[in-house]
Amino acid sequence: MAGKEVVLSVQDLSITYLTRRGRLQAVSHASFDLHRGETLALIGESGCGKSTLNFGLMRLLPKNANTDTGKIVYTDQAGQKIDVLALNTRALRKFRWSECAMVFQGAQNSLNPVIHVRDMIYDTAKAHGLNNRGEVRERALELFRKVRLDPERVFNSYPHELSGGMRQRVLIALGLLLNPQVVIFDEPTTALDILTQRSILNVLRDLKEELGFSSIFISHDLAVAAEIADTVATMYAGEIVEMGPVNDIFYEPRHAYTLGLMEASPRLSVGREELDGIPGSPPDLVEPPTGCKFHIRCPFAIETCKTTPPPLEQASMGHIVACYKSSEVLEKGKELRSISSTARVARLS
Amino acid sequence: MGVIPFRRTDQPVSQPSLWSLSKKLLRAVYRSYIFRVTVQGILTLWVVTTCTFYMIRKMPNNPIEVKIDEFQTKQNLTYEEARSKVAGLFDYDPDAPFIEQYTDYMGNLVQGDLGRSITTGRTPVSQQIAKYLPWTLFAVGLGLLISFVIGMIVGAAMAYWRGTVFDNVMTAFASISYGIPDFVIAFMILLIGGIQLELFQVGDYIGSVDPEIKAGLNPEYIRSLLQHVLLPVTTYVLASVGGWMLTMKSSTISTLGEDYITVAHARGLSQRRILFGYVGRNAMLPLMTRLAISVGFVLSGSIIIEYIFIYPGLGKYLFEMTGKRDYTTIQGIFLVTSAAVVISNILADLLYGVLDPRVRVGSK
Amino acid sequence: MGFLIAVATIPGLIIGILCGLVPLGIGLRYQQLSWGIVGLVLCALAGFSFSLIGGFILLVLTTAVVISYAFVDREDPFTSRASIEAVNFEESQLEFLMRQMAALGRTIRQSVRALIRNKAGFLGFLGILFFVGISVFGPLFVEYDGDTHVERLQPGARTLFQKPSSEFILGLDWKGRDIFSHMVHGGQNLIITSIEAGLIATLVAVVVGAMAAMIGGVVDQILSAIANFILTIPQFPLLLVLASILSFSNRFYLALLFAALSWPALMRAVRAQVLSLRERDYVQAAVALDLGLPHIIIREVLPNLMSYIVVNMIFSIRSAMYYIVGLVFLGLVPLEEPDWGVMIYVGRQQGAIFNSDGASMILSPVIAIALFQLSLILFTRSLEEVFNPRLRSGL
Numbered sequence A: 001m002a003g004k005e006v007v008l009s010v011q012d013l014s015i016t017y018l019t020r021r022g023r024l025q026a027v028s029h030a031s032f033d034l035h036r037g038e039t040l041a042l043i044g045e046s047g048c049g050k051s052t053l054n055f056g057l058m059r060l061l062p063k064n065a066n067t068d069t070g071k072i073v074y075t076d077q078a079g080q081k082i083d084v085l086a087l088n089t090r091a092l093r094k095f096r097w098s099e100c101a102m103v104f105q106g107a108q109n110s111l112n113p114v115i116h117v118r119d120m121i122y123d124t125a126k127a128h129g130l131n132n133r134g135e136v137r138e139r140a141l142e143l144f145r146k147v148r149l150d151p152e153r154v155f156n157s158y159p160h161e162l163s164g165g166m167r168q169r170v171l172i173a174l175g176l177l178l179n180p181q182v183v184i185f186d187e188p189t190t191a192l193d194i195l196t197q198r199s200i201l202n203v204l205r206d207l208k209e210e211l212g213f214s215s216i217f218i219s220h221d222l223a224v225a226a227e228i229a230d231t232v233a234t235m236y237a238g239e240i241v242e243m244g245p246v247n248d249i250f251y252e253p254r255h256a257y258t259l260g261l262m263e264a265s266p267r268l269s270v271g272r273e274e275l276d277g278i279p280g281s282p283p284d285l286v287e288p289p290t291g292c293k294f295h296i297r298c299p300f301a302i303e304t305c306k307t308t309p310p311p312l313e314q315a316s317m318g319h320i321v322a323c324y325k326s327s328e329v330l331e332k333g334k335e336l337r338s339i340s341s342t343a344r345v346a347r348l349s
Numbered sequence B: 001m002g003v004i005p006f007r008r009t010d011q012p013v014s015q016p017s018l019w020s021l022s023k024k025l026l027r028a029v030y031r032s033y034i035f036r037v038t039v040q041g042i043l044t045l046w047v048v049t050t051c052t053f054y055m056i057r058k059m060p061n062n063p064i065e066v067k068i069d070e071f072q073t074k075q076n077l078t079y080e081e082a083r084s085k086v087a088g089l090f091d092y093d094p095d096a097p098f099i100e101q102y103t104d105y106m107g108n109l110v111q112g113d114l115g116r117s118i119t120t121g122r123t124p125v126s127q128q129i130a131k132y133l134p135w136t137l138f139a140v141g142l143g144l145l146i147s148f149v150i151g152m153i154v155g156a157a158m159a160y161w162r163g164t165v166f167d168n169v170m171t172a173f174a175s176i177s178y179g180i181p182d183f184v185i186a187f188m189i190l191l192i193g194g195i196q197l198e199l200f201q202v203g204d205y206i207g208s209v210d211p212e213i214k215a216g217l218n219p220e221y222i223r224s225l226l227q228h229v230l231l232p233v234t235t236y237v238l239a240s241v242g243g244w245m246l247t248m249k250s251s252t253i254s255t256l257g258e259d260y261i262t263v264a265h266a267r268g269l270s271q272r273r274i275l276f277g278y279v280g281r282n283a284m285l286p287l288m289t290r291l292a293i294s295v296g297f298v299l300s301g302s303i304i305i306e307y308i309f310i311y312p313g314l315g316k317y318l319f320e321m322t323g324k325r326d327y328t329t330i331q332g333i334f335l336v337t338s339a340a341v342v343i344s345n346i347l348a349d350l351l352y353g354v355l356d357p358r359v360r361v362g363s364k
Numbered sequence C: 001m002g003f004l005i006a007v008a009t010i011p012g013l014i015i016g017i018l019c020g021l022v023p024l025g026i027g028l029r030y031q032q033l034s035w036g037i038v039g040l041v042l043c044a045l046a047g048f049s050f051s052l053i054g055g056f057i058l059l060v061l062t063t064a065v066v067i068s069y070a071f072v073d074r075e076d077p078f079t080s081r082a083s084i085e086a087v088n089f090e091e092s093q094l095e096f097l098m099r100q101m102a103a104l105g106r107t108i109r110q111s112v113r114a115l116i117r118n119k120a121g122f123l124g125f126l127g128i129l130f131f132v133g134i135s136v137f138g139p140l141f142v143e144y145d146g147d148t149h150v151e152r153l154q155p156g157a158r159t160l161f162q163k164p165s166s167e168f169i170l171g172l173d174w175k176g177r178d179i180f181s182h183m184v185h186g187g188q189n190l191i192i193t194s195i196e197a198g199l200i201a202t203l204v205a206v207v208v209g210a211m212a213a214m215i216g217g218v219v220d221q222i223l224s225a226i227a228n229f230i231l232t233i234p235q236f237p238l239l240l241v242l243a244s245i246l247s248f249s250n251r252f253y254l255a256l257l258f259a260a261l262s263w264p265a266l267m268r269a270v271r272a273q274v275l276s277l278r279e280r281d282y283v284q285a286a287v288a289l290d291l292g293l294p295h296i297i298i299r300e301v302l303p304n305l306m307s308y309i310v311v312n313m314i315f316s317i318r319s320a321m322y323y324i325v326g327l328v329f330l331g332l333v334p335l336e337e338p339d340w341g342v343m344i345y346v347g348r349q350q351g352a353i354f355n356s357d358g359a360s361m362i363l364s365p366v367i368a369i370a371l372f373q374l375s376l377i378l379f380t381r382s383l384e385e386v387f388n389p390r391l392r393s394g395l
């Protein structure tokens, strides 16, 4: 991916929520670059701050959230650099959706129940200065066709008349309406059944090839991420703990948490009789642990892990990781993989 | 909703016997929403009429006795004297059998005749109601309109700026408004505003209009009209606006938390479009039912407020007629007010169907 | 005859003290003396004001709290993490009772904490306590002034009305009587009738609503039809007519009448809630186990509706008070002095509205009623926290 133009560059982004119990550090010091046409998958347990990070990118955070540090620089279609955090209300409104769109977690409630799908399309277009309804309609129908919907019918429906999968597709089409450079997909398939998931993934892959947008793809499901991503970033307790090309992350994970995720995922550890989930539960983000935030649950942890947070270091080309024992983790991963393949062989014979 | 699924005429119907066709038609009509609620409404009104008919006549004393009492005390007559005087006044026979009275009344009612008032010189009840109803409609209707609109706007603003000083002050105000009964507010206005602080001359503000001004569309008359309705309306608004504010606030808060609002922001929609088309419309839905119910109860109004401010509305009139035992008038007022409730409930259903597409499809 | 008695009586005090001996004794036995004494005092107070009912209720509540402190560290197989072998399952009846009481006590302590946490709600609670306290204990200290006092006529004045002064802090009414004494003595009847009315209305609504939903079918249809029917007739006019039919010799009948007219709204809500609860797993399970309708309603369904019901009961009490005062004010209920509502009615009849000397006769009860109703409303906020476990745990 290197060498390609960077569309979105995030540096040192930290976001906290003010809660009754105190400040909740939902994202801490996240940095990454998104290249043109590339898909970045964000994976991590529920509550690790994936949605928060992405809401932060579009400045859609609720009122009790605060972006403490960081810089979000976006390069628009004309090559101009935009400092998203410095945009005023007007410019921000223009930036949203026309440059960066988002398909939300839980599509069931993402559409206004009391107005027609077409009105949501027209609203969106009008907000960005496209007043020619005929053109907008043509574009929408074409997108609906691309996401494999019955265009005319859906266009004139109310949201409650559509099934969950259809609504998700409507939302995807709506997201692509203004031809944005970056589209964020926040667990677009979570609430759907397997078959619908599959067809939506296919749609997404085709669309990406055809339209060439860059995307950030949030998922719990490693198999899904592996299928669609170019780069994968693992998040734990608000931090990006490992990031690298998809094959590196899946075949040579260097962070204990990433390895744990692989082990916990059913489809990538074929043949193992039992799943080793990661023992313990995610840490409290109001009072996070010192040192490496994973040390309480980490089987590799050493004394230093408890006191000093590991720095993010370059492990190989484009692969960065924050773990003191990354080489041991790498070894262990290889060992486990060979075990699981021999187990598979043993089972087959 | 009210669509009757007629069979397409060009379809060949096997053995189109008249009987089976009409049976189908009947079933279709019965299934139609309008038909069903109309029948239900008429049934309800019939039961209301019958119950009140019975109850009213069970009240101790009858119109004649009340009048005799009045003559006895006021003009110092003996019972016999008073009785002979009253006998000529009223066209009502207290000794007629109940059933006969009932069938007579119902017979008239079916023809749309509410009967004649017993105690006020045989004027038709409908005419009496027509005389008092506009005042109630004006005062309570205006009050409801104002408090609903204020409640909507302030409630939504409270939700939007929740946690701020504005919200806290308004919530406190709303709780007080909600917590204090209307007659308390009426007395406070009269006693503290009018008598203690002498902010206004109480006499100028109670009653309906200044009797010296000629009725009509002249500015003085309208001024007087508004001046006299001011206190009842203020009382009504102060007593009910808190409820609207609190409901609207909680409804708006839950709407603001919905995903589609965040998505609307993400789509870059203008603040105004989001506020009206997305937040407002959805937040108002649950309030429409309540509004319809309140509209239904406008006619029965607020007897106590009308009584305190000597406002000649239907409520105060009903109270007076109850004292005089004017059976037919009481009956008529009950019928009209209940009918208002029934009709507004039906309208509420229809309106809800228009505002919320989800209901439209699901309705039977 | 009302079922609530609220007068400070000496026998009541004795009953209260006797009741209070129980928590005190248990407190002594388990070295929880201070809580025992608190229990004794509370029981005595409750007995003093509400006689046997109050004394007994407080006896149970305070004893539970004392026991909860004594038993707080005991191993409970359901709450402790002790392994199953370490727990002794053979417990005597007494031990079982103790454990239940301790659980009740813990709930009470949590509730009290929730009650205090919501400032507005606590203010409402204090307001209610204040009015109830005045009505119950006030008569002990303030003598009722029921006779006409012509001798109090001020030189130059045309009526016996008097503005508040240092001697009569709320002034004098049209007969020259001390308004303050009327305020102290006149709230009791109103408050008690309203509470009775609210309680009965709620009880009827809950029972009918739950039955309609659980039994369903024709029963449901009939009950719902009745409820809808009552809801169609405007309430206050109906009350007006009914009140003149049944000229009340006793306020308790007024409470009954109110209850008869006001159950439908809550009943419909309870019915809807029960219908939706019925679909939940644990209720389905209970139905499948054939545990019997009363059991299912009382053990599985009601606890989930508690917050809703209690808050509605408060609203019921509030509107009962509104209707009662309204009827009194319109002169439709026999006038019995002393009574706040009667003060408003008579004051208006005697021209207190247009006489600035007499304003106090109407303003005092009006403000008292306003404050009492406001306290009720505020109190519901606390109740919501107490009965809604999700709010209680502070999430």
Ligand SMILES: Nc1ncnc2c1ncn2[C@@H]1O[C@H](COP(=O)(O)OP(=O)(O)OP(=O)(O)O)[C@@H](O)[C@H]1O
Residues within 6 Å of the ligand: A017, A018, A019, A024, A026, A045, A046, A047, A048, A049, A050, A051, A052, A053, A062, A064, A105, A285
């Ligand atoms: N509005 C909010 N106020 C306070 N805390 C919040 C808020 N929204 C999220 N959080 C907290 O921030 C943390 C991160 O939440 P976030 O929704 O970003 O997680 P996520 O990774 O998207 O989880 P999931 O996979 O379940 O969607 C969580 O601990 C959550 O409790």
Ligand code: SF4
Residues within 6 Å of the ligand: A255, A256, A257, A292, A293, A294, A295, A296, A298, A299, A300, A301, A302, A305, A310, A322, A323, A324, A325, A326
């Ligand atoms: S830094 Fe230490 S605790 Fe953290 S993942 Fe690596 S080994 Fe485990």
Ligand SMILES: [Mg+2]
Residues within 6 Å of the ligand: A050, A051, A052, A105, A186
């Ligand atoms: Mg999320």
